Amino acid sequence: MDTLAFDRHDHRSCIAAGVAQAEAQCASAGLQFTPVRRRVLEILLAGHRAMGAYDILEVLREEGLGSQPPVAYRALDFLVSNGFAHKIERLNAFVACSHMTEDHAPAFLICRACGSVAEAEIRLERGRLGEAAAQAGFTIERTVVEAEGLCPNCAEGRGA
Amino acid sequence: MDTLAFDRHDHRSCIAAGVAQAEAQCASAGLQFTPVRRRVLEILLAGHRAMGAYDILEVLREEGLGSQPPVAYRALDFLVSNGFAHKIERLNAFVACSHMTEDHAPAFLICRACGSVAEAEIRLERGRLGEAAAQAGFTIERTVVEAEGLCPNCAEGRGA
DNA sequence: GTTGCGATGAAATAACGTAACATCTATATC
DNA sequence: GATATAGATGTTACGTTATTTCATCGCAAC
DSSP states (O other): OOOGGGSOOOHHHHHHHHHHHHHHHHHHHTOOOOHHHHHHHHHHHHHTSOBOHHHHHHHHHHTTSOOSHHHHHHHHHHHHHTTSEEEEGGGTEEEEOSOTTSOOOEEEEEETTTOOEEEEEOOGGGSHHHHHHHHHTOEEEEEEEEEEEEOHHHHTTTOO | OOOGGGSOOOHHHHHHHHHHHHHHHHHHHTOOOOHHHHHHHHHHHHHTSOBOHHHHHHHHHHTTSOOSHHHHHHHHHHHHHTTSEEEEGGGTEEEEOSOTTSOOOEEEEEETTTOOEEEEEOOGGGSHHHHHHHHHTOEEEEEEEEEEEEOHHHHTTTOO
16 A cells, blocks of 8 residues: 555655656657646646646646646546546546556545545455456446545544 | 346336335434435436436426526435435446445446446455555545446447 | 648537525424 | 424525537658
8 A cells, every 4th residue: 555645755756756657658658748748747746636637727827838628638638548647536636646657456545634645556356346247247447446534644633 | 246237127116115215214314305305316216327417407407396406416415425326426427326225335337338337335444445544544434436347238249 | 742640729618516695394492 | 373493495606627629730651
């Protein structure tokens, strides 16, 4: 489990590492890591929290990188499709992926008090839902696994 | 696993049973099972699929039971809060609960081709995410577990 | 050099959801 | 029976999230 999001750490290094990783993967896959896409990933990595598409758009707008919703949504779609970011359905928001190197089904712990989001890796298809789906003849293509509650920091009397 | 949603069955009986169950639980819990709430549950049970709040509102409007969004959202909030319906975050839509008798954490199989939704019961906190959350000191209050893919009917060459 | 494809710009609109406030109704209390 | 209270409803207005559509641009292949 990645509890990074609940602890302090050096943002600058995680931004640089994330961008570098994405850049490398795009290069080897023949994908265009364009300025807008790069910048959106940087914004997500810098925020290190779930951000709405319109939050991101506001930053892009200030920087002259785009002003209309499709600019943000298209960049986010690219990042999500290629595993560099994830959408948190419960929040209608997006986070940078924290396990870019591995192909994985993400799961999230969402703190309802401070809004921080931690990413875990989970193999749902090996669990009970996966068994049940197989039994029913259902083919799982994508999973949404999100747990909402209180992170350790907020649980200390401040969030309950 | 409940694969009911993928098979043919008698809708009338599941509507009647669901409404009766909700009515009984409201009576014993001192909750008001008002006409709008009842009707929204009937609509969800009759649809036996995920429906948007505005789909439901349209029906209510035709029947003179309300015409503004809050009417639908309030009824849906009531049904969801009391376990008679669930929200599918992935679809921004709602389904009637198919296990009203038991207190449960729901999980869903969503067919991307036909839109049908099957509900399973899952105890995520006993699985790997639960362990990880416990280890990280995270308190889970609510879970969202949704798998998207192809149901057996649609997998037969029609959806792939 | 032109064809084709993916990316971008921009306008408009669709879809989803909530805040705020007035009103009503059933029940509890006096 | 009058009145206070809490929950439910009606209505207006607005806020947030997301997509459709069409024009344009830039680059790489042929």
